[in-house]
Amino acid sequence: MKALLFGLLCAVFSPLLLVGSLVFACRVRFINMPRGISGTAYEPYMARLILHLIGSRRDAVSERIAAHLPALSPLVMRILVHPMANAARWSGFRGSFFAFPGPRPSTLLTFISHRTHFFDTAIAAAAEPNSPIRQFVFLGAGWDTRAYGPLSEGVDLAGTGVKVFEVDEPPTQQVKVHALRAAGAEHSHVTFAPTDFNQQSWLDSLREHGFDPALPTFILWEGVTMYLDDAAVSKTLAQVAGLAPGSRIAFDFLSRELVFSRKPYVVMGTYMRYALKSFYGERMHFGISTAAPARQQVMDFFEGRGLVVENFEPLGREAGRSTPIGGLVVASR
Numbered sequence: 001m002k003a004l005l006f007g008l009l010c011a012v013f014s015p016l017l018l019v020g021s022l023v024f025a026c027r028v029r030f031i032n033m034p035r036g037i038s039g040t041a042y043e044p045y046m047a048r049l050i051l052h053l054i055g056s057r058r059d060a061v062s063e064r065i066a067a068h069l070p071a072l073s074p075l076v077m078r079i080l081v082h083p084m085a086n087a088a089r090w091s092g093f094r095g096s097f098f099a100f101p102g103p104r105p106s107t108l109l110t111f112i113s114h115r116t117h118f119f120d121t122a123i124a125a126a127a128e129p130n131s132p133i134r135q136f137v138f139l140g141a142g143w144d145t146r147a148y149g150p151l152s153e154g155v156d157l158a159g160t161g162v163k164v165f166e167v168d169e170p171p172t173q174q175v176k177v178h179a180l181r182a183a184g185a186e187h188s189h190v191t192f193a194p195t196d197f198n199q200q201s202w203l204d205s206l207r208e209h210g211f212d213p214a215l216p217t218f219i220l221w222e223g224v225t226m227y228l229d230d231a232a233v234s235k236t237l238a239q240v241a242g243l244a245p246g247s248r249i250a251f252d253f254l255s256r257e258l259v260f261s262r263k264p265y266v267v268m269g270t271y272m273r274y275a276l277k278s279f280y281g282e283r284m285h286f287g288i289s290t291a292a293p294a295r296q297q298v299m300d301f302f303e304g305r306g307l308v309v310e311n312f313e314p315l316g317r318e319a320g321r322s323t324p325i326g327g328l329v330v331a332s333r
């Protein structure tokens, strides 16, 4: 019944949704991309925004900055995001796409909800009063608004007194700071370190901005590794291994089989590469093999990199000969 009502509402809103999607796509291509602003940052952000709008996950600042992000704009909010969220809210339909924490095993369509929950939980644990963590770093922060809580888990990094840093490429970060200001969102507890990982070490950049490598640090590296090469990922993990004891990094990765269009993802991988390149102008370079046994492959990857895997969840089925589409990891020094 809920699914039927959701379908009916989407049908009623379909002219708006269609035009909204077109306006959004044009704004990505003609406003975002020429200014070097991340396009892929909208994907996880929009998922979190909709989860907030339908009341599944609290993240008020994601809504406040929305109209100030170049590809969204008040018009796109009115004719695309709000109608979609209203259809889910009014019908009560969550399906697997709008569900939070999301179905397990997750799929390529639902993994962002799973991933969001996994990282929310990791941040909540790192922010507990008895946690050794004294600094939070969002590497490749995009439009992530977790630093400006409070979030559903009761976490409010603004109120903990810990240092918070965000690192991203300069054009993307400038837009984010502008959006936070325009939305009147409190951000004085966050230090912004504009950095292109390909040009400069994020650790050097953080040090220049007041980061103390002697303090235990939590690093969130969400939705980024797939866009970097093997050397850049290995270098970052080696740098984390050199931080203060108790430090940890939480990140996600895609399966190497998917990134390089190998069995069983020949078709899906080829399509994803094409879609990412043509829509956002971005390429995937990094993945960890998840061919069975996936968990062992992940452990092998970390062995010798000076980090211990504290938590691993596959994205997709891990049983038997299955090849998950990727994984979620918390690794500590």
Ligand SMILES: C[S@@+](CC[C@H](N)C(=O)[O-])C[C@H]1O[C@@H](n2cnc3c(N)ncnc32)[C@H](O)[C@@H]1O
Binding pocket: 038, 040, 041, 042, 044, 045, 139, 140, 141, 142, 143, 144, 167, 168, 169, 172, 195, 196, 197, 198, 221, 222, 223, 224, 227
């Ligand atoms: C898919 S977005 C994820 C954003 C955010 N972590 C989230 O989950 O909402 C990838 C982010 O990585 C950043 N990024 C990609 N390549 C980068 C590089 N070479 N240097 C710095 N940041 C980079 C992009 O600007 C973008 O914000």
